[in-house]
Amino acid sequence: MCGITGIIYFDKEHKVDKNILKDMTDSLYHRGPDDEGFYMNENVGLGFRRLSIIDLNTGNQPLSNEDGRFWIVFNGEIYNYLELRTDLLSKGHVFKTKTDTETIVHLYEQYGVECLQYLQGMFAFAIWDNQKKQLFVARDRFGIKPFYYALTQNGFVFGSEIKAITKSGIVNKTFDFSALDSYFAYGYITSDKSIYSEIKKLSPANYAILDLSSAPKLSFQEYWSIQFEPDYSRSEAQWIEELRFLFSKSVKMHMMSDVPIGAFLSGGIDSSSIVAEMSKNSNYPIQTFSLGFREKTFDELPFAREMANKYNTEHHELIIESQSIDLLPKIINLYDEPFADSSAIPTFILSEFTRKFVTVALSGDGGDELFGGYNNYSKMNWINKFNIDFADINKFFWGSINKILPESFYGKGSTYYLSQNKADLAAYFCIWTREERHRLFNQNLNSYSDFESIESFKEKILRKGENDEYLSNNQKLDMQTYLVDDILTKVDRASMYHSLEVRIPLLDHKFAELTFKIPSKLKIKRSSQKYILKKAMAPLLTRSVLNHRKHGFSIPLRYWFKDDLRSYVNDSLNSGNSLLSNYVDKKVISRLLDENQKGMRNLSAKVWTLLVFNEWLIQNNQ
Secondary structure: OEEEEEEEEOOOOOOOOHHHHHHHHHOOHHHOEOEEEEEEEOOEEEEEEEOOOOOOOOOOOOEEOOOOOEEEEEEEEEOOHHHHHHHHHHOOOOOOOOOHHHHHHHHHHHHHHHHHHHOOEEEEEEEEEOOOOEEEEEEOOOOOOOOEEEEOOOEEEEEOOHHHHHOOOOOOOOEOHHHHHHHHHHOOOOOOOOOEOOEEEOOOOEEEEEEOOOOOEEEEEEOOOOOOOOOOOOOHHHHHHHHHHHHHHHHHHHOOOOOOEEEEOOOOHHHHHHHHHHHHOOOOOOEEEEEEEOOHHHOOHHHHHHHHHHOOOEEEEEEEOHHHHHHHHHHHHHHOOOOOOOOHHHHHHHHHHHHOOOOEEEOOOOHHHHHOOOHHHHHHHHHHHHOOOHHHHHHHHHOHHHHHOOHHHOOOOOOHHHOOOOOOHHHHHOOOOHHHHHHHEOHHHHHHOOHHHHHHHHHHHOOOOOHHHHHHHHHHHHHHHHHHHHHHHHHHHHHHHOOOEEEOHHHOHHHHHHHOOOOHHHOEEOOEEOHHHHHHHHHHOOHHHHHOOOOOOOOOHHHHHHOOOHHHHHHHHOOOOOHHHHOEOHHHHHHHHHHHHHOOOOOHHHHHHHHHHHHHHHHHOO
Protein backbone atom coordinates (compact mmCIF):
# COMPACT_ATOMS: atom_id res chain seq x y z
CA MET A 1 0.00 0.00 0.00
CA CYS A 2 1.54 3.23 -1.10
CA GLY A 3 1.22 6.75 -2.44
CA ILE A 4 1.78 7.52 -6.12
CA THR A 5 2.31 10.76 -8.03
CA GLY A 6 3.23 11.81 -11.52
CA ILE A 7 3.62 14.78 -13.81
CA ILE A 8 3.86 14.82 -17.61
CA TYR A 9 4.47 18.09 -19.43
CA PHE A 10 3.15 18.40 -22.98
CA ASP A 11 6.17 20.42 -24.05
CA LYS A 12 8.86 17.77 -24.56
CA GLU A 13 11.54 20.36 -23.81
CA HIS A 14 10.01 21.07 -20.40
CA LYS A 15 12.03 18.81 -18.12
CA VAL A 16 10.51 17.66 -14.84
CA ASP A 17 11.99 19.43 -11.82
CA LYS A 18 12.87 16.79 -9.24
CA ASN A 19 12.22 19.24 -6.42
CA ILE A 20 8.62 19.65 -7.56
CA LEU A 21 8.17 15.91 -8.00
CA LYS A 22 9.66 15.34 -4.54
CA ASP A 23 7.32 17.93 -2.98
CA MET A 24 4.36 16.13 -4.55
CA THR A 25 5.59 12.77 -3.31
CA ASP A 26 6.53 14.03 0.15
CA SER A 27 2.96 15.23 0.67
CA LEU A 28 2.03 11.51 0.66
CA TYR A 29 4.68 10.46 3.18
CA HIS A 30 1.99 9.07 5.52
CA ARG A 31 0.86 6.64 2.82
CA GLY A 32 4.35 5.16 2.56
CA PRO A 33 6.87 6.01 5.28
CA ASP A 34 9.23 3.12 4.46
CA ASP A 35 10.82 4.32 1.22
CA GLU A 36 10.60 6.71 -1.73
CA GLY A 37 11.45 6.44 -5.40
CA PHE A 38 11.44 8.50 -8.61
CA TYR A 39 11.52 7.94 -12.37
CA MET A 40 12.47 10.97 -14.45
CA ASN A 41 12.85 11.05 -18.21
CA GLU A 42 12.82 14.57 -19.64
CA ASN A 43 9.18 15.74 -19.54
CA VAL A 44 7.94 12.69 -17.60
CA GLY A 45 8.22 12.12 -13.87
CA LEU A 46 6.77 9.43 -11.57
CA GLY A 47 6.96 9.53 -7.78
CA PHE A 48 6.37 6.88 -5.15
CA ARG A 49 6.09 6.45 -1.36
CA ARG A 50 6.19 2.87 -0.05
CA LEU A 51 4.48 1.09 2.81
CA SER A 52 6.21 -2.30 2.86
CA ILE A 53 3.74 -5.20 2.96
CA ILE A 54 5.03 -7.86 0.50
CA ASP A 55 8.65 -8.55 -0.55
CA LEU A 56 10.05 -6.20 2.07
CA ASN A 57 13.58 -6.10 0.65
CA THR A 58 13.19 -5.70 -3.13
CA GLY A 59 9.78 -4.10 -3.69
CA ASN A 60 10.82 -0.52 -4.34
CA GLN A 61 9.20 1.58 -7.08
CA PRO A 62 9.06 2.99 -9.72
CA LEU A 63 9.74 -0.38 -11.30
CA SER A 64 10.27 -1.41 -14.94
CA ASN A 65 10.07 -4.46 -17.15
CA GLU A 66 13.21 -6.22 -18.47
CA ASP A 67 14.22 -3.69 -21.13
CA GLY A 68 13.10 -0.51 -19.34
CA ARG A 69 10.33 0.33 -21.81
CA PHE A 70 7.49 0.23 -19.24
CA TRP A 71 7.67 1.99 -15.86
CA ILE A 72 5.02 1.62 -13.15
CA VAL A 73 3.95 3.25 -9.89
CA PHE A 74 1.31 1.21 -8.09
CA ASN A 75 -0.85 1.56 -4.98
CA GLY A 76 -2.77 -1.48 -3.74
CA GLU A 77 -2.60 -5.25 -3.51
CA ILE A 78 -3.10 -7.92 -6.18
CA TYR A 79 -4.21 -11.07 -4.37
CA ASN A 80 -3.84 -13.49 -7.28
CA TYR A 81 -0.39 -12.23 -8.33
CA LEU A 82 1.43 -15.52 -7.61
CA GLU A 83 -0.85 -17.36 -10.04
CA LEU A 84 -0.37 -14.60 -12.63
CA ARG A 85 3.38 -14.59 -12.08
CA THR A 86 3.63 -18.32 -12.73
CA ASP A 87 1.80 -17.93 -16.04
CA LEU A 88 3.98 -14.98 -17.09
CA LEU A 89 7.16 -16.88 -16.27
CA SER A 90 5.98 -19.68 -18.53
CA LYS A 91 5.63 -17.11 -21.33
CA GLY A 92 9.27 -16.02 -20.96
CA HIS A 93 9.01 -12.93 -18.77
CA VAL A 94 11.96 -12.33 -16.45
CA PHE A 95 11.29 -11.13 -12.88
CA LYS A 96 13.76 -9.38 -10.60
CA THR A 97 11.48 -9.05 -7.54
CA LYS A 98 8.76 -11.09 -5.83
CA THR A 99 6.22 -8.24 -5.81
CA ASP A 100 2.71 -7.98 -7.17
CA THR A 101 3.80 -4.66 -8.72
CA GLU A 102 6.15 -6.34 -11.16
CA THR A 103 3.41 -8.79 -12.08
CA ILE A 104 1.26 -5.87 -13.28
CA VAL A 105 3.96 -4.37 -15.49
CA HIS A 106 4.67 -7.72 -17.17
CA LEU A 107 0.95 -8.38 -17.51
CA TYR A 108 0.57 -5.06 -19.32
CA GLU A 109 3.56 -5.90 -21.50
CA GLN A 110 1.85 -9.19 -22.42
CA TYR A 111 -1.80 -8.17 -22.78
CA GLY A 112 -1.98 -4.37 -22.95
CA VAL A 113 -5.14 -2.84 -21.46
CA GLU A 114 -6.68 -6.32 -21.23
CA CYS A 115 -4.34 -6.91 -18.27
CA LEU A 116 -7.08 -5.42 -16.08
CA GLN A 117 -9.31 -8.43 -16.68
CA TYR A 118 -6.76 -10.65 -14.93
CA LEU A 119 -6.28 -8.56 -11.79
CA GLN A 120 -8.02 -9.56 -8.58
CA GLY A 121 -7.51 -6.95 -5.89
CA MET A 122 -7.52 -3.25 -5.09
CA PHE A 123 -5.36 -0.92 -7.14
CA ALA A 124 -4.59 2.43 -8.65
CA PHE A 125 -1.55 2.59 -10.92
CA ALA A 126 0.13 4.40 -13.78
CA ILE A 127 2.37 2.81 -16.45
CA TRP A 128 4.54 4.93 -18.73
CA ASP A 129 5.36 3.42 -22.15
CA ASN A 130 8.59 5.14 -23.15
CA GLN A 131 8.42 3.76 -26.69
CA LYS A 132 4.87 4.78 -27.59
CA LYS A 133 4.97 7.88 -25.35
CA GLN A 134 1.75 6.83 -23.64
CA LEU A 135 0.61 6.85 -20.03
CA PHE A 136 -1.82 4.11 -19.00
CA VAL A 137 -3.66 4.67 -15.69
CA ALA A 138 -6.31 2.51 -14.03
CA ARG A 139 -8.41 2.18 -10.88
CA ASP A 140 -9.88 -0.97 -9.33
CA ARG A 141 -13.44 -2.10 -9.91
CA PHE A 142 -14.99 -0.63 -6.76
CA GLY A 143 -12.66 2.33 -6.29
CA ILE A 144 -11.09 1.04 -3.07
CA LYS A 145 -7.90 2.90 -3.96
CA PRO A 146 -8.02 6.57 -5.01
CA PHE A 147 -6.74 8.19 -8.18
CA TYR A 148 -6.97 11.97 -8.74
CA TYR A 149 -5.78 13.77 -11.85
CA ALA A 150 -5.76 17.15 -13.57
CA LEU A 151 -5.50 17.87 -17.29
CA THR A 152 -4.29 21.40 -18.02
CA GLN A 153 -2.93 23.27 -21.03
CA ASN A 154 0.59 22.54 -19.84
CA GLY A 155 0.37 18.93 -18.81
CA PHE A 156 -1.17 16.03 -16.93
CA VAL A 157 -0.65 15.47 -13.22
CA PHE A 158 -1.94 12.72 -10.93
CA GLY A 159 -1.74 11.55 -7.34
CA SER A 160 -3.28 9.36 -4.66
CA GLU A 161 -4.62 12.46 -2.94
CA ILE A 162 -5.59 15.98 -3.96
CA LYS A 163 -2.77 17.51 -1.92
CA ALA A 164 -0.16 15.88 -4.18
CA ILE A 165 -1.67 17.46 -7.28
CA THR A 166 -1.87 20.96 -5.83
CA LYS A 167 1.86 20.73 -5.06
CA SER A 168 2.63 20.43 -8.79
CA GLY A 169 2.28 24.15 -9.46
CA ILE A 170 0.40 23.66 -12.74
CA VAL A 171 -3.13 23.38 -11.28
CA ASN A 172 -5.36 26.29 -10.30
CA LYS A 173 -7.31 25.80 -7.06
CA THR A 174 -10.50 27.17 -8.61
CA PHE A 175 -13.60 26.48 -6.56
CA ASP A 176 -16.16 24.11 -8.14
CA PHE A 177 -19.56 25.30 -6.92
CA SER A 178 -21.40 22.30 -8.32
CA ALA A 179 -19.14 20.09 -6.20
CA LEU A 180 -20.09 22.14 -3.16
CA ASP A 181 -23.75 21.59 -4.05
CA SER A 182 -23.05 17.85 -4.15
CA TYR A 183 -21.36 18.09 -0.75
CA PHE A 184 -24.36 19.70 0.94
CA ALA A 185 -26.75 17.31 -0.79
CA TYR A 186 -25.01 14.10 0.26
CA GLY A 187 -22.19 14.96 2.65
CA TYR A 188 -19.59 14.00 0.05
CA ILE A 189 -18.64 15.01 -3.48
CA THR A 190 -19.83 12.45 -5.97
CA SER A 191 -19.32 11.65 -9.66
CA ASP A 192 -15.83 12.52 -10.98
CA LYS A 193 -15.75 15.89 -9.24
CA SER A 194 -13.53 17.32 -6.54
CA ILE A 195 -13.86 20.63 -4.72
CA TYR A 196 -11.49 22.12 -7.34
CA SER A 197 -12.77 22.36 -10.89
CA GLU A 198 -9.46 21.31 -12.51
CA ILE A 199 -8.97 18.21 -10.34
CA LYS A 200 -11.02 15.11 -11.14
CA LYS A 201 -11.34 11.53 -9.90
CA LEU A 202 -10.80 8.58 -12.20
CA SER A 203 -14.02 6.58 -11.88
CA PRO A 204 -13.92 3.03 -10.47
CA ALA A 205 -13.51 0.26 -13.05
CA ASN A 206 -12.13 2.78 -15.54
CA TYR A 207 -8.80 3.29 -17.24
CA ALA A 208 -7.41 6.22 -19.18
CA ILE A 209 -4.70 6.58 -21.81
CA LEU A 210 -2.76 9.78 -22.28
CA ASP A 211 -1.21 9.70 -25.75
CA LEU A 212 1.69 12.09 -26.40
CA SER A 213 2.82 10.55 -29.70
CA SER A 214 1.25 13.53 -31.49
CA ALA A 215 -1.12 16.17 -30.11
CA PRO A 216 -1.86 15.30 -26.44
CA LYS A 217 -5.04 13.23 -26.16
CA LEU A 218 -6.68 11.77 -23.04
CA SER A 219 -9.28 9.02 -23.51
CA PHE A 220 -11.29 7.02 -20.98
CA GLN A 221 -12.83 3.55 -21.00
CA GLU A 222 -14.86 1.48 -18.53
CA TYR A 223 -13.50 -2.08 -18.31
CA TRP A 224 -16.00 -3.72 -15.90
CA SER A 225 -19.51 -3.28 -14.58
CA ILE A 226 -21.60 -5.44 -12.30
CA GLN A 227 -24.89 -6.68 -13.71
CA PHE A 228 -27.93 -8.10 -11.94
CA GLU A 229 -28.52 -11.47 -13.58
CA PRO A 230 -30.61 -13.52 -11.13
CA ASP A 231 -30.32 -17.28 -11.35
CA TYR A 232 -33.56 -18.88 -10.15
CA SER A 233 -32.41 -22.43 -10.88
CA ARG A 234 -30.40 -22.83 -7.68
CA SER A 235 -31.92 -23.62 -4.30
CA GLU A 236 -31.33 -21.63 -1.15
CA ALA A 237 -29.04 -24.39 0.13
CA GLN A 238 -26.94 -24.22 -3.05
CA TRP A 239 -26.56 -20.46 -2.75
CA ILE A 240 -25.47 -20.84 0.88
CA GLU A 241 -22.85 -23.43 -0.06
CA GLU A 242 -21.41 -21.30 -2.86
CA LEU A 243 -21.40 -18.14 -0.72
CA ARG A 244 -19.47 -19.91 2.02
CA PHE A 245 -16.93 -21.27 -0.45
CA LEU A 246 -16.18 -17.94 -2.21
CA PHE A 247 -16.27 -15.96 1.02
CA SER A 248 -13.75 -18.29 2.64
CA LYS A 249 -11.55 -18.10 -0.46
CA SER A 250 -11.65 -14.31 -0.52
CA VAL A 251 -10.78 -13.91 3.17
CA LYS A 252 -7.89 -16.36 2.80
CA MET A 253 -6.55 -14.40 -0.19
CA HIS A 254 -6.82 -11.12 1.71
CA MET A 255 -4.73 -12.52 4.56
CA MET A 256 -1.63 -12.66 2.30
CA SER A 257 1.06 -10.56 4.02
CA ASP A 258 4.68 -10.43 5.15
CA VAL A 259 3.77 -8.15 8.10
CA PRO A 260 1.39 -8.46 11.13
CA ILE A 261 -2.30 -8.58 10.21
CA GLY A 262 -5.54 -8.08 12.17
CA ALA A 263 -9.20 -7.13 11.71
CA PHE A 264 -11.68 -4.41 12.57
CA LEU A 265 -14.45 -6.02 14.64
CA SER A 266 -17.61 -3.95 15.01
CA GLY A 267 -19.84 -6.73 16.30
CA GLY A 268 -21.92 -6.69 13.10
CA ILE A 269 -22.45 -9.62 10.76
CA ASP A 270 -19.88 -8.60 8.12
CA SER A 271 -16.84 -7.99 10.31
CA SER A 272 -17.74 -10.89 12.62
CA SER A 273 -17.90 -13.27 9.65
CA ILE A 274 -14.49 -12.09 8.47
CA VAL A 275 -12.94 -12.63 11.92
CA ALA A 276 -14.48 -16.10 12.09
CA GLU A 277 -13.07 -17.03 8.69
CA MET A 278 -9.65 -15.53 9.50
CA SER A 279 -9.48 -17.62 12.66
CA LYS A 280 -10.12 -20.79 10.63
CA ASN A 281 -7.21 -19.91 8.34
CA SER A 282 -4.67 -18.87 10.97
CA ASN A 283 -2.30 -20.85 13.18
CA TYR A 284 -2.25 -18.11 15.81
CA PRO A 285 -4.89 -15.90 17.48
CA ILE A 286 -6.17 -13.09 15.27
CA GLN A 287 -5.79 -9.57 16.63
CA THR A 288 -9.13 -7.71 16.63
CA PHE A 289 -9.90 -4.05 17.23
CA SER A 290 -13.16 -2.43 18.36
CA LEU A 291 -14.48 0.98 19.37
CA GLY A 292 -17.31 1.76 21.77
CA PHE A 293 -19.31 4.69 23.12
CA ARG A 294 -20.66 5.55 26.54
CA GLU A 295 -24.01 6.15 24.85
CA LYS A 296 -25.35 2.58 24.89
CA THR A 297 -27.60 2.96 21.84
CA PHE A 298 -24.45 3.47 19.74
CA ASP A 299 -22.31 0.84 21.45
CA GLU A 300 -21.73 -2.61 19.92
CA LEU A 301 -18.81 -3.65 22.09
CA PRO A 302 -20.73 -6.47 23.84
CA PHE A 303 -21.29 -8.16 20.46
CA ALA A 304 -17.67 -7.67 19.43
CA ARG A 305 -16.54 -9.23 22.73
CA GLU A 306 -18.77 -12.24 22.09
CA MET A 307 -17.06 -12.89 18.78
CA ALA A 308 -13.60 -12.23 20.23
CA ASN A 309 -14.27 -14.76 22.99
CA LYS A 310 -15.75 -17.32 20.61
CA TYR A 311 -12.60 -17.29 18.46
CA ASN A 312 -10.08 -16.53 21.22
CA THR A 313 -8.73 -13.42 19.46
CA GLU A 314 -6.26 -10.95 20.93
CA HIS A 315 -8.94 -8.33 21.41
CA HIS A 316 -8.32 -4.59 21.83
CA GLU A 317 -10.99 -2.01 22.75
CA LEU A 318 -11.22 1.76 22.97
CA ILE A 319 -14.02 4.10 24.15
CA ILE A 320 -14.68 7.34 22.22
CA GLU A 321 -15.69 10.49 24.09
CA SER A 322 -17.10 13.80 22.84
CA GLN A 323 -13.61 15.32 23.12
CA SER A 324 -12.80 13.52 19.89
CA ILE A 325 -14.33 16.53 18.12
CA ASP A 326 -10.92 18.13 18.67
CA LEU A 327 -9.72 15.98 15.79
CA LEU A 328 -11.88 17.88 13.29
CA PRO A 329 -9.08 20.15 11.95
CA LYS A 330 -6.86 17.12 11.39
CA ILE A 331 -9.71 15.20 9.76
CA ILE A 332 -10.36 18.10 7.36
CA ASN A 333 -6.71 18.14 6.33
CA LEU A 334 -6.89 14.40 5.68
CA TYR A 335 -9.59 14.61 3.03
CA ASP A 336 -8.40 17.79 1.25
CA GLU A 337 -12.01 18.80 0.58
CA PRO A 338 -15.29 19.04 2.53
CA PHE A 339 -16.30 15.54 3.70
CA ALA A 340 -19.17 15.23 6.17
CA ASP A 341 -19.32 11.58 7.20
CA SER A 342 -18.93 11.98 10.96
CA SER A 343 -17.83 8.35 11.26
CA ALA A 344 -14.53 9.57 9.82
CA ILE A 345 -13.65 10.41 13.44
CA PRO A 346 -14.05 6.89 14.89
CA THR A 347 -12.46 5.44 11.73
CA PHE A 348 -9.46 7.73 12.27
CA ILE A 349 -9.21 6.76 15.95
CA LEU A 350 -9.64 3.06 15.21
CA SER A 351 -6.95 3.18 12.52
CA GLU A 352 -4.50 4.95 14.83
CA PHE A 353 -5.24 2.42 17.58
CA THR A 354 -4.91 -0.58 15.26
CA ARG A 355 -1.61 0.59 13.75
CA LYS A 356 0.05 0.28 17.15
CA PHE A 357 -0.28 -3.50 16.82
CA VAL A 358 -0.49 -4.44 13.11
CA THR A 359 0.25 -3.04 9.64
CA VAL A 360 -2.71 -4.64 7.82
CA ALA A 361 -6.36 -4.91 8.91
CA LEU A 362 -9.34 -6.56 7.23
CA SER A 363 -12.65 -4.68 7.23
CA GLY A 364 -16.28 -5.70 6.69
CA ASP A 365 -17.22 -2.84 4.37
CA GLY A 366 -19.35 -3.68 1.32
CA GLY A 367 -21.72 -6.21 2.87
CA ASP A 368 -24.68 -3.85 3.07
CA GLU A 369 -24.37 -2.90 -0.59
CA LEU A 370 -24.07 -6.50 -1.76
CA PHE A 371 -26.77 -8.07 0.40
CA GLY A 372 -29.36 -5.32 0.89
CA GLY A 373 -28.37 -4.39 4.42
CA TYR A 374 -29.40 -0.73 4.54
CA ASN A 375 -32.82 0.13 5.96
CA ASN A 376 -33.67 2.28 2.94
CA TYR A 377 -33.59 -0.81 0.68
CA SER A 378 -36.65 -2.26 2.40
CA LYS A 379 -38.42 1.10 2.45
CA MET A 380 -37.76 1.89 -1.19
CA ASN A 381 -38.77 -1.61 -2.26
CA TRP A 382 -42.03 -1.17 -0.37
CA ILE A 383 -42.69 2.14 -2.12
CA ASN A 384 -41.98 0.59 -5.50
CA LYS A 385 -43.95 -2.60 -4.89
CA PHE A 386 -47.17 -0.86 -3.93
CA ASN A 387 -46.73 2.05 -6.35
CA ILE A 388 -47.30 4.56 -3.56
CA ASP A 389 -47.72 8.21 -4.42
CA PHE A 390 -46.88 10.21 -1.34
CA ALA A 391 -48.11 13.41 -2.91
CA ASP A 392 -51.60 12.05 -2.28
CA ILE A 393 -50.72 11.12 1.28
CA ASN A 394 -49.40 14.60 1.83
CA LYS A 395 -52.58 16.09 0.49
CA PHE A 396 -55.11 13.97 2.36
CA PHE A 397 -53.29 12.76 5.45
CA TRP A 398 -50.78 15.42 6.46
CA GLY A 399 -52.97 18.32 5.35
CA SER A 400 -52.52 21.24 7.68
CA ILE A 401 -49.86 19.37 9.72
CA ASN A 402 -47.39 19.94 6.89
CA LYS A 403 -48.01 23.66 7.10
CA ILE A 404 -47.03 23.98 10.76
CA LEU A 405 -43.97 21.72 10.67
CA PRO A 406 -40.63 23.60 10.67
CA GLU A 407 -38.60 23.62 7.48
CA SER A 408 -36.01 21.48 9.21
CA PHE A 409 -38.49 18.61 9.43
CA TYR A 410 -37.69 17.72 5.86
CA GLY A 411 -34.37 16.12 6.71
CA LYS A 412 -32.53 13.06 5.55
CA GLY A 413 -34.67 9.94 5.71
CA SER A 414 -37.99 11.77 5.71
CA THR A 415 -37.67 13.87 2.58
CA TYR A 416 -38.97 11.35 0.10
CA TYR A 417 -41.99 10.44 2.16
CA LEU A 418 -43.07 14.07 2.23
CA SER A 419 -42.04 14.91 -1.30
CA GLN A 420 -44.59 16.52 -3.58
CA ASN A 421 -42.97 14.83 -6.53
CA LYS A 422 -43.06 11.05 -6.67
CA ALA A 423 -40.33 10.95 -9.30
CA ASP A 424 -37.96 12.84 -7.04
CA LEU A 425 -36.38 9.65 -5.68
CA ALA A 426 -32.85 11.01 -5.26
CA ALA A 427 -34.10 13.50 -2.68
CA TYR A 428 -34.56 10.56 -0.32
CA PHE A 429 -30.77 10.34 0.04
CA CYS A 430 -30.18 14.05 0.66
CA ILE A 431 -29.01 15.66 3.87
CA TRP A 432 -30.09 19.04 2.47
CA THR A 433 -32.80 18.74 -0.18
CA ARG A 434 -32.82 20.81 -3.35
CA GLU A 435 -35.24 23.33 -1.82
CA GLU A 436 -33.27 23.49 1.43
CA ARG A 437 -30.00 24.11 -0.37
CA HIS A 438 -31.62 26.87 -2.37
CA ARG A 439 -32.63 28.56 0.89
CA LEU A 440 -29.28 27.85 2.55
CA PHE A 441 -26.98 29.21 -0.16
CA ASN A 442 -26.56 32.92 -0.51
CA GLN A 443 -27.34 34.70 -3.78
CA ASN A 444 -23.80 34.33 -5.16
CA LEU A 445 -23.67 30.58 -4.61
CA ASN A 446 -27.21 30.03 -5.88
CA SER A 447 -26.25 31.59 -9.18
CA TYR A 448 -23.53 28.94 -9.69
CA SER A 449 -25.40 25.85 -8.47
CA ASP A 450 -27.11 23.45 -10.82
CA PHE A 451 -29.47 21.78 -8.38
CA GLU A 452 -31.07 19.58 -11.01
CA SER A 453 -27.87 17.95 -12.25
CA ILE A 454 -26.60 17.01 -8.78
CA GLU A 455 -29.66 14.94 -7.96
CA SER A 456 -30.31 13.71 -11.50
CA PHE A 457 -26.92 12.00 -11.31
CA LYS A 458 -28.44 9.56 -8.84
CA GLU A 459 -31.81 9.51 -10.58
CA LYS A 460 -30.18 8.04 -13.70
CA ILE A 461 -28.82 5.13 -11.68
CA LEU A 462 -31.99 4.59 -9.66
CA ARG A 463 -34.25 3.70 -12.58
CA LYS A 464 -37.59 2.25 -11.63
CA GLY A 465 -38.28 -1.28 -12.79
CA GLU A 466 -39.51 -4.64 -11.60
CA ASN A 467 -39.12 -5.40 -7.91
CA ASP A 468 -35.98 -7.51 -8.29
CA GLU A 469 -34.40 -5.01 -10.65
CA TYR A 470 -35.39 -2.15 -8.39
CA LEU A 471 -33.46 -3.55 -5.42
CA SER A 472 -30.42 -4.13 -7.61
CA ASN A 473 -30.64 -0.53 -8.84
CA ASN A 474 -30.61 0.65 -5.23
CA GLN A 475 -27.52 -1.48 -4.64
CA LYS A 476 -25.78 -0.21 -7.79
CA LEU A 477 -26.63 3.36 -6.82
CA ASP A 478 -24.83 2.94 -3.52
CA MET A 479 -21.89 1.14 -5.10
CA GLN A 480 -21.35 3.96 -7.61
CA THR A 481 -21.88 6.82 -5.15
CA TYR A 482 -22.08 6.25 -1.40
CA LEU A 483 -19.71 3.28 -1.26
CA VAL A 484 -16.91 4.74 -3.36
CA ASP A 485 -17.21 8.46 -2.56
CA ASP A 486 -18.02 8.11 1.13
CA ILE A 487 -17.28 4.74 2.74
CA LEU A 488 -14.15 3.75 0.82
CA THR A 489 -12.82 7.31 0.75
CA LYS A 490 -13.29 7.57 4.50
CA VAL A 491 -11.49 4.31 5.21
CA ASP A 492 -8.62 4.93 2.78
CA ARG A 493 -7.71 8.39 4.09
CA ALA A 494 -8.16 7.60 7.78
CA SER A 495 -6.18 4.36 7.62
CA MET A 496 -3.41 5.56 5.30
CA TYR A 497 -2.84 8.65 7.43
CA HIS A 498 -1.61 6.17 10.03
CA SER A 499 0.20 3.99 7.46
CA LEU A 500 -2.31 1.19 7.99
CA GLU A 501 -3.41 -0.92 5.03
CA VAL A 502 -7.10 -1.87 5.14
CA ARG A 503 -8.35 -4.72 2.96
CA ILE A 504 -11.98 -5.47 2.09
CA PRO A 505 -12.69 -9.17 1.34
CA LEU A 506 -16.39 -8.62 0.61
CA LEU A 507 -15.44 -6.44 -2.36
CA ASP A 508 -13.53 -9.15 -4.16
CA HIS A 509 -15.12 -8.72 -7.58
CA LYS A 510 -15.74 -12.43 -8.13
CA PHE A 511 -17.57 -12.68 -4.82
CA ALA A 512 -19.55 -9.52 -5.68
CA GLU A 513 -20.52 -10.91 -9.07
CA LEU A 514 -21.87 -14.01 -7.35
CA THR A 515 -24.07 -11.91 -5.05
CA PHE A 516 -25.63 -10.19 -8.08
CA LYS A 517 -26.79 -13.59 -9.36
CA ILE A 518 -28.70 -14.27 -6.13
CA PRO A 519 -32.40 -13.40 -6.46
CA SER A 520 -33.41 -10.33 -4.46
CA LYS A 521 -36.03 -12.30 -2.53
CA LEU A 522 -33.11 -14.11 -0.82
CA LYS A 523 -31.44 -10.85 0.20
CA ILE A 524 -34.51 -9.29 1.81
CA LYS A 525 -36.95 -11.97 2.94
CA ARG A 526 -39.94 -11.28 5.17
CA SER A 527 -38.35 -7.94 6.15
CA SER A 528 -35.14 -9.74 7.13
CA GLN A 529 -32.27 -7.85 5.53
CA LYS A 530 -29.14 -9.74 4.38
CA TYR A 531 -31.17 -12.93 4.77
CA ILE A 532 -28.97 -15.22 2.65
CA LEU A 533 -25.73 -13.93 4.18
CA LYS A 534 -27.08 -14.51 7.69
CA LYS A 535 -28.08 -18.05 6.74
CA ALA A 536 -24.67 -18.72 5.22
CA MET A 537 -22.71 -17.33 8.16
CA ALA A 538 -25.00 -18.60 10.95
CA PRO A 539 -22.73 -21.55 11.90
CA LEU A 540 -19.84 -19.12 12.43
CA LEU A 541 -21.62 -16.46 14.51
CA THR A 542 -23.30 -16.14 17.90
CA ARG A 543 -27.07 -15.85 18.11
CA SER A 544 -27.00 -12.27 19.39
CA VAL A 545 -24.65 -11.10 16.62
CA LEU A 546 -27.02 -12.58 14.06
CA ASN A 547 -30.16 -11.09 15.55
CA HIS A 548 -29.31 -7.72 17.10
CA ARG A 549 -30.47 -4.52 15.46
CA LYS A 550 -28.07 -2.90 13.01
CA HIS A 551 -26.24 0.07 14.57
CA GLY A 552 -23.98 1.40 11.86
CA PHE A 553 -20.58 2.96 12.54
CA SER A 554 -21.68 6.41 13.66
CA ILE A 555 -21.06 8.78 16.54
CA PRO A 556 -23.74 10.23 18.86
CA LEU A 557 -23.65 13.76 17.46
CA ARG A 558 -27.29 14.29 18.37
CA TYR A 559 -26.45 14.06 22.06
CA TRP A 560 -23.05 15.71 21.91
CA PHE A 561 -24.38 18.79 20.10
CA LYS A 562 -27.03 19.35 22.77
CA ASP A 563 -24.75 18.81 25.74
CA ASP A 564 -20.94 18.74 25.74
CA LEU A 565 -20.52 20.42 22.34
CA ARG A 566 -23.35 22.96 22.47
CA SER A 567 -21.05 25.95 23.02
CA TYR A 568 -18.55 24.71 20.45
CA VAL A 569 -21.23 24.48 17.75
CA ASN A 570 -22.65 27.92 18.47
CA ASP A 571 -19.24 29.58 18.65
CA SER A 572 -18.16 27.96 15.37
CA LEU A 573 -21.26 28.63 13.30
CA ASN A 574 -22.64 31.84 14.77
CA SER A 575 -19.37 33.74 14.89
CA GLY A 576 -19.68 37.22 13.41
CA ASN A 577 -16.48 36.86 11.38
CA SER A 578 -17.20 33.33 10.13
CA LEU A 579 -16.21 32.65 6.53
CA LEU A 580 -19.51 30.80 6.13
CA SER A 581 -21.31 34.07 5.44
CA ASN A 582 -19.56 34.22 2.05
CA TYR A 583 -21.53 31.17 0.96
CA VAL A 584 -24.60 30.55 3.11
CA ASP A 585 -27.37 32.51 4.79
CA LYS A 586 -26.52 32.93 8.49
CA LYS A 587 -30.20 33.33 9.36
CA VAL A 588 -30.87 29.82 8.09
CA ILE A 589 -28.03 28.53 10.28
CA SER A 590 -29.38 30.30 13.36
CA ARG A 591 -32.84 28.80 12.87
CA LEU A 592 -31.31 25.39 12.29
CA LEU A 593 -29.32 25.49 15.54
CA ASP A 594 -32.32 26.72 17.48
CA GLU A 595 -34.58 23.95 16.17
CA ASN A 596 -31.91 21.30 16.72
CA GLN A 597 -31.51 22.37 20.33
CA LYS A 598 -35.26 22.22 20.94
CA GLY A 599 -35.13 18.59 19.90
CA MET A 600 -38.14 18.41 17.60
CA ARG A 601 -36.02 16.70 14.93
CA ASN A 602 -32.52 15.26 14.77
CA LEU A 603 -30.73 17.80 12.59
CA SER A 604 -27.20 16.81 13.60
CA ALA A 605 -26.27 15.71 10.05
CA LYS A 606 -27.06 19.19 8.73
CA VAL A 607 -25.15 20.85 11.57
CA TRP A 608 -22.17 18.60 10.87
CA THR A 609 -22.02 19.58 7.19
CA LEU A 610 -21.78 23.22 8.27
CA LEU A 611 -19.11 22.55 10.90
CA VAL A 612 -16.97 20.63 8.42
CA PHE A 613 -17.37 23.22 5.67
CA ASN A 614 -16.56 26.04 8.08
CA GLU A 615 -13.35 24.32 9.21
CA TRP A 616 -12.38 23.60 5.60
CA LEU A 617 -12.84 27.29 4.73
CA ILE A 618 -10.61 28.29 7.64
CA GLN A 619 -7.84 25.89 6.63
CA ASN A 620 -7.97 26.89 2.97
CA ASN A 621 -8.69 30.59 3.55
CA GLN A 622 -11.49 30.51 0.99
